Amino acid sequence: MDLMTMILKMGEGLGKTCAIFFLTLLFSLPLGMIVALLRGSKNKIVSSVTRFFISVLRGTPLMLQLIAVTYGPYYLFHLSVSRNKLIPVVIAFAINYAAYFAEIYRSGIDSMPVGQYEAAEVLGYSKAQTFIKIILPQVIRRILPSMTNEIVTLVKDTSMAFTVSYQEMFTIGKQIANSQTSFTPFIVAGVFYYIFNAIVGFVMGRAEKKMSYYDM
Amino acid sequence: MSILSMTNIEKSFGNLQVLKDISFSVEEGEVVSIIGPSGSGKSTLLRCATFLETIDSGVIAYDDNPVTTMVGDKCVYAKNLNDFRRCFGLVFQNFNLFPHYTVLKNMMDAPVSVLGRDKEEVKAECMELLKKMGLEDRADAYPCQLSGGQQQRVSIVRALAMKPQILFFDEPTSALDPELTGEVLKVIKELAEENMTMVIVTHEMQFARAVSDRVIFMDGGLIVEQGDPEKVFGNTENERTKQFLSNYNR
Numbered sequence A: 001m002d003l004m005t006m007i008l009k010m011g012e013g014l015g016k017t018c019a020i021f022f023l024t025l026l027f028s029l030p031l032g033m034i035v036a037l038l039r040g041s042k043n044k045i046v047s048s049v050t051r052f053f054i055s056v057l058r059g060t061p062l063m064l065q066l067i068a069v070t071y072g073p074y075y076l077f078h079l080s081v082s083r084n085k086l087i088p089v090v091i092a093f094a095i096n097y098a099a100y101f102a103e104i105y106r107s108g109i110d111s112m113p114v115g116q117y118e119a120a121e122v123l124g125y126s127k128a129q130t131f132i133k134i135i136l137p138q139v140i141r142r143i144l145p146s147m148t149n150e151i152v153t154l155v156k157d158t159s160m161a162f163t164v165s166y167q168e169m170f171t172i173g174k175q176i177a178n179s180q181t182s183f184t185p186f187i188v189a190g191v192f193y194y195i196f197n198a199i200v201g202f203v204m205g206r207a208e209k210k211m212s213y214y215d216m
Numbered sequence B: 001m002s003i004l005s006m007t008n009i010e011k012s013f014g015n016l017q018v019l020k021d022i023s024f025s026v027e028e029g030e031v032v033s034i035i036g037p038s039g040s041g042k043s044t045l046l047r048c049a050t051f052l053e054t055i056d057s058g059v060i061a062y063d064d065n066p067v068t069t070m071v072g073d074k075c076v077y078a079k080n081l082n083d084f085r086r087c088f089g090l091v092f093q094n095f096n097l098f099p100h101y102t103v104l105k106n107m108m109d110a111p112v113s114v115l116g117r118d119k120e121e122v123k124a125e126c127m128e129l130l131k132k133m134g135l136e137d138r139a140d141a142y143p144c145q146l147s148g149g150q151q152q153r154v155s156i157v158r159a160l161a162m163k164p165q166i167l168f169f170d171e172p173t174s175a176l177d178p179e180l181t182g183e184v185l186k187v188i189k190e191l192a193e194e195n196m197t198m199v200i201v202t203h204e205m206q207f208a209r210a211v212s213d214r215v216i217f218m219d220g221g222l223i224v225e226q227g228d229p230e231k232v233f234g235n236t237e238n239e240r241t242k243q244f245l246s247n248y249n250r
């Protein structure tokens, strides 16, 4: 198989790689905020249960979680394995990344000086207004660098979907490598990820710049 | 009718009683300074008056409307605290401006989104206030682009934009370089001349003496003495006050 065919074949899988990437962000970014707020809840039970789930999700391999979500229903309840593997893959990714984003959100929220809350409270802002108008914009600014790190990791982690044979770019590359006994597909995959992350870096850099109109 | 009255206020942090049976009131147009050594409870008193801390017992009232009532030995707060919050403004030692908002937005946002007032009307008022402060050309600047003195003046006008009946200051110049305190004190003095009702916690004794109608000296969570500034600063008979002031007059 010549290089061009290889690139085209793997390129076909890139759409699915992007699907994992964007759908994971779409669900895990807001889900992470909900988890972060539950984690910081005044209710001790809610916060400890949330903390426990976060620690499980961060303390076990994503690969294992992918297998659990994809095949778990079959082994546990004898349900058929879903035909479209994108669904279990995105569920596993979204939950896993929500746990990581939650920790980033929380550290950002905790880093806010209490004076910001007090100034807002005295001015009569409601709790929701204070969070949305005063706290959140500053938190986003603070956590953007850590978010960039996490999103770069997500790009690379999409390759994990090969464990459940979801036909994204890396899975296809691995299949070609096996059938052709060639190392080239891995190099192609590496280049794809590198370019993907260069774009992510560019976009996030622009976002950081856009938000740095003020000093903290 | 008192704008603010605090009666028999008690406040503890754990085992540490910080306010002990504090009672005082502030009349319309009055400027009251609170002085006292570090740790005497001055900030805590202001924070209780502005609901940033909850009191253990006693009665806080604005315009003779009680904010707290004693039910047995429990202190119960009114439900409509936000209505009471409209009565006052608080100027913090370290400004606490919103860094992601411009000067104008810092001032306008609460009147518009908390009080639901008309944006254009609020904007006109805020620009007027900024002009008075000589800060109209900084309306679109961010707080980080201002000097400390300018930031504190902005935080004063942010409070004024809510049209409070009474303004509290907690050491408004303590975070400033000495050469910048003057511009902030001047603003407060001008407000005093316009009969703004104010309670000022300060270590600036000269200023307190010049600007206030009444001085409260606190020590160890108690009001040790209160009265006319000339009397307190000039010829107090209280030994503790004398001792405290002598540290400043050296």
Ligand SMILES: Nc1ncnc2c1ncn2[C@@H]1O[C@H](COP(=O)(O)OP(=O)(O)OP(=O)(O)O)[C@@H](O)[C@H]1O
Pocket (backbone or CB within 6 Å): B013, B016, B018, B036, B037, B038, B039, B040, B041, B042, B043, B044, B045
């Ligand atoms: N949130 C808190 N938790 C526990 N103790 C507190 C708290 N806030 C204040 N204190 C204690 O209460 C006492 C009074 O503090 P406060 O800040 O009211 O004093 P102050 O008169 O404003 O002093 P300063 O002139 O240094 O500002 C101090 O002993 C302080 O350590």
Ligand SMILES: [Mg+2]
Pocket (backbone or CB within 6 Å): B042, B043, B044, B170, B171
């Ligand atoms: Mg203090």
